[in-house]
Amino acid sequence: MRSLRIGFAGTAKNTGKTTTLSALMDSFLEDGWRLGLTSIGYDGENLDNVTGLPKPRIYVQPGVLVATSTRCVEASSAKLRLVRETDINTSLGPVIIGKVEEPGLVVLAGPSYSKGLESVLLLFEEEGVRVSFIDGAFGRIAPMNVADGLVLCTGAARDRRVSVIAEEARGVERILKLNSWSGSPDAVLPQGSLIGEYPDEGLLPVRLPPRGAVLVEGAVSPAALNLFLSSHRELLDGGTVVFENPVSLIAGGAAAENERLIRQFHSVKFCVLKRLELFGVTVNPFYPERGRVEGTFEARYIDAVKLLDVFRRNLETLVLDVKREGIGALYQQVLAYLRNWEPQACRQLYRKCTS
Amino acid sequence: MVEEKKKILLAPLDPVHDVGLKMIRRALDEAGYETNLLPPDLPPEEIVKNMIAYKPDYTLIGRTLGYDVETVLSRLVDLADASGLRPKMKMVVGGMPIKPELAAELGFDAGFGPGTTPEEVVAYIEGRLEAEQHTKVLRQKPKIAEGFSYRFVNEEIGRLCSEIADEALAWASERTSPGIERSQIRREMFSLQRRGDSAGVEKLRREYAALCDSFIKPFYDLGQTVGKTRLLSESELAALNEYAAEAASRLVPRRVRHSKERPLVFTQYGTGCPFMDVAHIKVVEAWGADGVIHFDPSWGARHEGLLEGHITHEEDGSPITPENLALIKHSLMPWTLWQVRAHRGLNTPETVVLAGEMKADLTKVNMVYGSLGAGTDPERLVVDGTEALRLAAEYGLPYDVVTNEELCGVPAYKAFAGMLIVATMGIKLGGRPILKPLFCYSPEVLINGQMSDNYVDFNAAKLMALRSIIDAPVWPGEPVGFMTHTSDRIQASATTMLHACLASSLDAVAVTISSSDEAFSGGPISAASRVDTLRAVTEGMRFFGKAKIQPTEKAEEFARGITEGIQKVLQQVKARGSFVSALYEGLLGNKEDGVYPGRAGRQTVRTRST
Numbered sequence: 023m024r025s026l027r028i029g030f031a032g033t034a035k036n037t038g039k040t041t042t043l044s045a046l047m048d049s050f051l052e053d054g055w056r057l058g059l060t061s062i063g064y065d066g067e068n069l070d071n072v073t074g075l076p077k078p079r080i081y082v083q084p085g086v087l088v089a090t091s092t093r094c095v096e097a098s099s100a101k102l103r104l105v106r107e108t109d110i111n112t113s114l115g116p117v118i119i120g121k122v123e124e125p126g127l128v129v130l131a132g133p134s135y136s137k138g139l140e141s142v143l144l145l146f147e148e149e150g151v152r153v154s155f156i157d158g159a160f161g162r163i164a165p166m167n168v169a170d171g172l173v174l175c176t177g178a179a180r181d182r183r184v185s186v187i188a189e190e191a192r193g194v195e196r197i198l199k200l201n202s203w204s205g206s207p208d209a210v211l212p213q214g215s216l217i218g219e220y221p222d223e224g225l226l227p228v229r230l231p232p233r234g235a236v237l238v239e240g241a242v243s244p245a246a247l248n249l250f251l252s253s254h255r256e257l258l259d260g261g262t263v264v265f266e267n268p269v270s271l272i273a274g275g276a277a278a279e280n281e282r283l284i285r286q287f288h289s290v291k292f293c294v295l296k297r298l299e300l301f302g303v304t305v306n307p308f309y310p311e312r313g314r315v316e317g318t319f320e321a322r323y324i325d326a327v328k329l330l331d332v333f334r335r336n337l338e339t340l341v342l343d344v345k346r347e348g349i350g351a352l353y354q355q356v357l358a359y360l361r362n363w364e365p366q367a368c369r370q371l372y373r374k375c376t377s
Numbered sequence: 378m379v380e381e382k383k384k385i386l387l388a389p390l391d392p393v394h395d396v397g398l399k400m401i402r403r404a405l406d407e408a409g410y411e412t413n414l415l416p417p418d419l420p421p422e423e424i425v426k427n428m429i430a431y432k433p434d435y436t437l438i439g440r441t442l443g444y445d446v447e448t449v450l451s452r453l454v455d456l457a458d459a460s461g462l463r464p465k466m467k468m469v470v471g472g473m474p475i476k477p478e479l480a481a482e483l484g485f486d487a488g489f490g491p492g493t494t495p496e497e498v499v500a501y502i503e504g505r506l507e508a509e510q511h512t513k514v515l516r517q518k519p520k521i522a523e524g525f526s527y528r529f530v531n532e533e534i535g536r537l538c539s540e541i542a543d544e545a546l547a548w549a550s551e552r553t554s555p556g557i558e559r560s561q562i563r564r565e566m567f568s569l570q571r572r573g574d575s576a577g578v579e580k581l582r583r584e585y586a587a588l589c590d591s592f593i594k595p596f597y598d599l600g601q602t603v604g605k606t607r608l609l610s611e612s613e614l615a616a617l618n619e620y621a622a623e624a625a626s627r628l629v630p631r632r633v634r635h636s637k638e639r640p641l642v643f644t645q646y647g648t649g650c651p652f653m654d655v656a657h658i659k660v661v662e663a664w665g666a667d668g669v670i671h672f673d674p675s676w677g678a679r680h681e682g683l684l685e686g687h688i689t690h691e692e693d694g695s696p697i698t699p700e701n702l703a704l705i706k707h708s709l710m711p712w713t714l715w716q717v718r719a720h721r722g723l724n725t726p727e728t729v730v731l732a733g734e735m736k737a738d739l740t741k742v743n744m745v746y747g748s749l750g751a752g753t754d755p756e757r758l759v760v761d762g763t764e765a766l767r768l769a770a771e772y773g774l775p776y777d778v779v780t781n782e783e784l785c786g787v788p789a790y791k792a793f794a795g796m797l798i799v800a801t802m803g804i805k806l807g808g809r810p811i812l813k814p815l816f817c818y819s820p821e822v823l824i825n826g827q828m829s830d831n832y833v834d835f836n837a838a839k840l841m842a843l844r845s846i847i848d849a850p851v852w853p854g855e856p857v858g859f860m861t862h863t864s865d866r867i868q869a870s871a872t873t874m875l876h877a878c879l880a881s882s883l884d885a886v887a888v889t890i891s892s893s894d895e896a897f898s899g900g901p902i903s904a905a906s907r908v909d910t911l912r913a914v915t916e917g918m919r920f921f922g923k924a925k926i927q928p929t930e931k932a933e934e935f936a937r938g939i940t941e942g943i944q945k946v947l948q949q950v951k952a953r954g955s956f957v958s959a960l961y962e963g964l965l966g967n968k969e970d971g972v973y974p975g976r977a978g979r980q981t982v983r984t985r986s987t
Contacts, residue, residue: 035447062484063481063482064478064481064482091481096626111486113481113486131481131482134481134484135463135484136463137463159484160447160448160482161451162452162454162455162458162484163455164454164456165458165484213429214425214430214460217422217425217429217456217460218422218426219422219423222426239461240429241425241455241456241459241460243422273452273459274421274422274452274453274455275448
């Protein structure tokens, strides 16, 4: 049975992905959901790999299924029972699926790319997982295209200028709200067509159909997208440009610029083949600042109240500071989504949670 | 051989440093791969375009990390995934300070940090290297005593050694001792333990105790501790196992040698406490040592019988017990060579049994040094040592024959004559001896001035002389340069390095080095001082590579003198007609030289018929 797959995507390191994930996971666990947990990077370590500052740990309860690498199992204090082995490798050894038997801290290093993540999530689902949690890494988002929805985590660690990060989050929000599209495209731009400074003329179709549907495969760079849209404006006007998924426009830190282009070319309809729900945006006032000693960092904070205020004024999605406000609102948001998403599978548990 | 030509894209993200990737490219080209090295400092989007066009099986990224560089790397990984490239292409990052954890966080399949060789990257691409433990898998346990014929080049010396060895072996074969009997009991105990016969083991233990002296016997009869020892507690053992496992899981060893496979570099341990020993072993393994040598307490050689159990000792020297050795063996990395010394005392044959049963790689036997410089009765040690040589051959254990009596003042030629007799006895018994002359500032050279100009000529002469006599492995000991150390750790590191490099230049199979504080610590040596000398030797090996140190013409003159001296001593021993008598009478070292026959175990030898 398909699980609800929730990705925790950050705009940078130290934006609160793990804190948000842990809090939301605890809420689901309290209500008896069967959970799976993995990471597309490396999480649960004591100290940050770059800054050396303390990081939030991940505490797991019995029954949770965890996908992590063999070396991370050794480093975890939670006792895991091996459930499945996989052929997915990481720099920390092969990924295994383990079931938590005794509670404790867990270190995560799961599959780092989409196809590997999809395999792990399918294994979770074969083992009866109902909600899968995918912890992000740095600003990486591409593997999240196999998720059903995202929690976007941002904050001062990305940029101390609140207006800049709010603008970026707004861009991600709008891209995630692009409509889905199905049908047969009139033209296909293969992978690599719109990457880099210029469109790859060798890959573009000889002729674009006027006002037709153009499918763009793979990632998209703002510069190449801009040139493509500008040089084919007359043909594209009134037509549809379809991207594979929202992460094609977000990957590589291009969300804000790509979203501006989409607004600018308002006579073109932009869609995606597969949508990703945005459950909420969490904001974190923390940022690491270089210390006086070379190679050291110190913890700093921007104005948390202002941060929340600016975000709430700019975004339509739920915004919260998990440390200050708790996870309740986000939990309710996901439950509300679940109510309509898979009623057959979740009705019973949903009733239990909301009664 | 590459069956299907893999395509490798190499992308230096660093604006300046792309030397590492160029070196790797050369290694990949030589291994038969198709490579494409991109210009440095392309933006991630351009690299992804190249990936799409080139369709590589691997993309190798080189980048030194600074704050925010990791963001660029993660964007590159993200774009590659979003472009659908990742299922068919592995991404690898290398540079400072890349660790496997950071590579995982950034989304790379593997990460290589400083010190990675191009060969390791090739091995990874060829699937010979586990991504998480690349150097561990790459390192194999080296073989130390293979590739030698053991044939005498100097026929006259060969003839003399052979005749003396025949006499000594025939004499020893008719005799036995409590040491030999205990070794037989110990061996039988291992056999019964394997069959689960605990009652049989206990019966043998009582027989064993009856053959021990009054110092050891109370341990077996009354359960009393001996000397300044105690048993490790259960919690200490649990902590030790945990420590060893964690250290092993994180251990990524450096390489000491640069472009040569030899000499293998050994260090000695024997803090008294097995826990500390394991800690020291882990340090030297991490810093590239090839092997470690177990040092037991000096009283271990003087008393009849060995102890049992996990025993720690307040002073230097870690007691040899089956349990202590098993503990050490368990903690060793799979590639580390392990020598358990059996050379000098009343428990020599039993120590070889323990070394063999515990799967040690090497042991050490020299009846001449043991009886003249270490206090054991010559008759007893020739009997016991001969049995030890036989056991070593049976267990397939190579052993070194060390001339420690040089430290007492015995001239090299005299000590070498004894070494060659013992080595010949070993060869005749089917063993693989390794000649171990000292690289040392010995009393002989202090008095006679062979090192008044340099330390090179006389040390080189020792190897030149031995090579002119026999085709056998030579391993300068032990530890090299020790007598030139001062309390200055930099000086001690430098002189250790130079002696080790001389051994390398002379194509020795191995070399033993000390820590930089070993001569002057006045107690336990520090882990940092072990790193001092290993680092120094690493730098020395890098500096010299395959280049040679050129001795002066004096070296050949010294070598001729040593060879002539050896021959004269052997003639005297042969003329005496008894190897054991030669030892008692000082033909292989006498009071004037600074040695005298030991007394431990005197009158304990019996003829086998009685």
